Amino acid sequence: MPGTTVVSSPGKVLAAGGYLVLDPSYSGVVISTSSRFYAVVQDAGSAYGANVVVVRSPQFVQAEWRYFVRLDRARVVVEEIPCNVGAHDSTRANKFVHLAIQHTLSLALEVRGVESLEKDLVNGLDIAIVGDNDFYSQRAKLASMKLTPSTASLSRIPPFCHCRVSISDVHKTGLGSSAALITSLVSALLLHFSVVSPAEFLEDLSVDRRLAHNTAQFVHCLAQGKVGSGFDVSAAVFGSQLYTRFDPVVLQPLMNDEIIHTQSLLTILSPSNKAWNYRVEPFKLPPLIRLMLADVDAGSDTPSLVGQVLKWRQQNPSEATALWTAINNSNQNLAKALAILSDLHSEDPIAYELAVRYISSLQPVQWLANPSISPSEERLVHAFYDVHQFTQDVRANMREMGQLANVPIEPPEQTSLLDACVYQAGVIGGGVPGAGGYDAIWLLVCDAPDSSLQQQPVHRVERVWNTFTSLDVSPLSASESIAKGARIEQLENIPGLKETVFRQ
Missing domain, CATH: 3.30.230.10 (Ribosomal Protein S5; domain 2)
Structure with a gap:
């Protein structure tokens, strides 16, 4: 021993x-x-x-x-x-x-x-x-x-x-x-x-x-x-x-x-x-994508949230099955879209990095609007936008479940906070982890070193957190474990x- x-x-x-x-x-x-x-x-x-x-x-x-x-x-x-x-x-x-x-x-x-x-x-x-x-x-x-x-x-x-x-x-x-x-x-x-x-x-x-x-x-x-x-x-x-x-x-x-x-x-x-x-x-996150986490100083009773959702599911089996199927489809689509990004990086790491630099300076709604990028970059930008859209789908479905079960899975303050973050250039998507509530948020942001950018996506997000007034938001230093x-x-x-x- x-x-x-x-x-x-x-x-x-x-x-x-x-x-x-x-x-x-x-x-x-x-x-x-x-x-x-x-x-x-x-x-x-x-x-x-x-x-x-x-x-x-x-x-x-x-x-x-x-x-x-x-x-x-x-x-x-x-x-x-x-x-x-x-x-x-x-x-x-x-x-x-x-x-x-x-x-x-x-x-x-x-x-x-x-x-x-x-x-x-x-x-x-x-x-x-x-x-x-x-x-x-x-x-x-x-x-x-x-x-x-x-x-x-x-x-x-x-x-x-x-x-x-x-x-x-x-x-x-x-x-x-x-x-x-x-x-x-x-x-x-x-x-x-x-x-x-x-x-x-x-x-x-x-x-x-x-x-x-x-x-x-x-x-x-x-x-x-x-x-x-x-x-x-x-x-x-x-x-x-x-x-x-x-x-x-x-x-x-x-x-x-x-x-x-x-x-x-x-x-x-x-x-x-x-x-x-x-x-x-x-599973792992694709290259040049960083996980960002923030602690929200409000707190939720996770067992209570889970208990209420499971009670709603038991009392409304048809409605719950349909919604859980939709949520599961969004979850699986997100996982597949992230895996596709990893594959695309393996195929062409140079084009992948160029695409990350491109979307790092634009809001998600602008990613597909530039016709001057190369076909290889355009393919990658579409793949990144898929990830963005699937995170939004997951959020929308989880909010619907929260409304049906009368549970604050993504409370209005969290919705405002996440929307403000996802609106930033270079932010791919995010959500409330686990059972949701007022505990925390997670984000996926572009993380390519580029001295030509006036401000990195990470810094834009932290500015949102520092100026957000509806909740007390404090960043965590953690990223994904390598x-x-x-x-x-x-x-x-x-x-x-x-x-x-x-x-x-």
Whole structure:
């Protein structure tokens, strides 16, 4: 067993497939982000004692949890050790962390045996979990530094900035922090206890990576108290993708925690279990297109939105089926149009870059109006306009569903904000991610370096965000992850991570 294991997992944006991704008949377009969660697992030496696991989240106030691991040949029991940090210890329990340790070690017991697990726990464990700044609102930090909200300002905030609040009080930005946390922690523990091998884990769809995925899905569902669609965990494991969910029945035998110890985790979580019927199709944004994200400081109750939409669907099956079919067609058209752009870049990268430069200086309504461009560029401009139109179609259909279900999927303020952004030169399209509401927006913008442009599309968008008055809009620094999904890291190679992990 290695002395230190570090795994990172990306956040996510569900660009297309909100609500539909809950049904295995439909797929979603999921983009993984450059913002990542990190789990650092290391031997504690003589600091804590045998079988003691200490988990720390150095970005938050009073964020430390201690556990004692009891082992026998049949089961693992992870018991929380109260921390003497105040009168509210009972409110500080971290269900996600506790369940991740409990069930990942239970799986390790099945695979490795009790003697091996006892040996690996003889020095105890020290675990640090930290997330990139984008997972949490940085408005207060920017204000304290007297900086205006912009991506340039965000780059001046130290990595893994301390939030100065407890975890329960932090404002999240909707990138899927719980899924990224669970995935990084479960994967790090599986690697640390040699349940999966580093070489196998490096492969995109290997058995070991799929075992990490299935385990993380189980723990995340159990912590949430329900079997969700799983797109967020899947993105954290595999990266950007076209995702089709698994049948929830695969996890039903494990969702009653009272009988968990009578079940074989490996039998159910093994990738050889054909009940794991999710589909992950490779996907990535085309070259010279940048994902831009903004946090909208209003907030929505996602479970409430989902519940109301599903109730409307159940009560209006014919109407809902027709609309979901239309939304799905738009979603699939968008995915295909983006894939076509990638193919066109491969065919003629020079013409592709010229087309991006051309549309970077024009609003979408003007892209097709210039007859002087070459036939190859015109073909590309039409392909970009298809992407623009399909994002608009998705938005229109989602707004209609919101109106029919009486749910603010794209509230009027969000519509005004998105329209103002999409009106800018070089902005291809955008929308509200996932279930929608007042949480965030995403945009696809042209990102070709061109000194002849007086202003880049990114800057135009940020000006809109800074001057928009109906909502408090703050940019995130994340773009699409070029590193795909979960990956093994070296502590010293991540700026600020080592200093944060050992922060006192």
